[in-house]
Amino acid sequence: MNPTTETSMPLVEALRVLVALRQQQIVVTTMGAAREWPKLSQHPLDFHYIPSAMGQAPALGLGLALAKPASEVWVLNGDGGMLMNLGCLVTIVASGVKNLTLIVLENGIYEVTGGQQTPAAVAKRQVAVDFAGFARAAGFESVHRFDRLGDWRSQAAHTLQSPGPRFIVLAVEPVGDAYHLEAPGPMAARLTTFQTALGPL
């Protein structure tokens, strides 16, 4: 497949790129990513943050990154969640962590509640709401945005090796009617598996 002809980015295909590159990274997913990732991959270092406090996935990932400085942490966040907690961009940079990658899956809607537009999507009709710009202004070491699957596919490995903390925006398509979000099993059992995989301090 010629990457340059892939002008859109289905969510599942965007995640497949990450699944293919994932080794022993700690992966925190929420919202749409938490719905799709378990269908693509099962790994003990996955933490699907459902039920969550919306907006707090990057903060939880930051805690993990601080606790496990020798591990890489990927946080897969939604754009609605990102809007709820933009201050966390500054918190992450201020913490000094280098081992955190915050990936925002931007579709412009609150997908899991049925597809209502985010304020950013509405504002974009008049001004450029720029998540990458927010991260750059907050001081993230590496900031990237991908609007086309082909570009993401061809540059993902290099991007994920750039200096941390990293911020990546993936402009993904809404999934349509299949938006319903369910937890992939009881939290207690999932936490036990996850903590065991994390190991001691």
Add this chain to the structure above:
Amino acid sequence: MDYPAEQVADTLVGLGITHVVWLPDSVMGSWERALDRPETIKLVRVCREGEAWAIAAGLHLGGCRPLVMIQNTGLFESGDALRNVLFDLKLPLLALVGYRSYLVPESTDSARRFTEPILDAWGIDYVIVRNPDELGQMAEHFRACRDAGRPGVALVAEGRM
């Protein structure tokens, strides 16, 4: 009320606290230098209190011993994050919360009025530290909560905002 900063820091070191995740008020703010000094404690500064609970959750899952340190106004702000990590994830996190206006009996400060009812509503085990001599009780409370595997809060009595 002045709480000796070094005594607070020593108490937290004695508890094995590895990270203080905080957004301080004016009382706790005076402890910044002392809390930044011990090599065994890292100070994590947040922009809004809800973050503190989620960061502490990640730290706890990763094997650390975090302490959330916020004012009671921040406790109100961070309700959903607290609800999630204490009740959905069932993590036994500890917090030291500044009790604004507690030492002003005639105060009409709504932050004073709602602090204990909110903690009672959450069912969170808490103690009130009324003066520096009671910092030892805070440590005992945190140890008891940790041993029992339940969350715990210490409310630190403060004067006016």
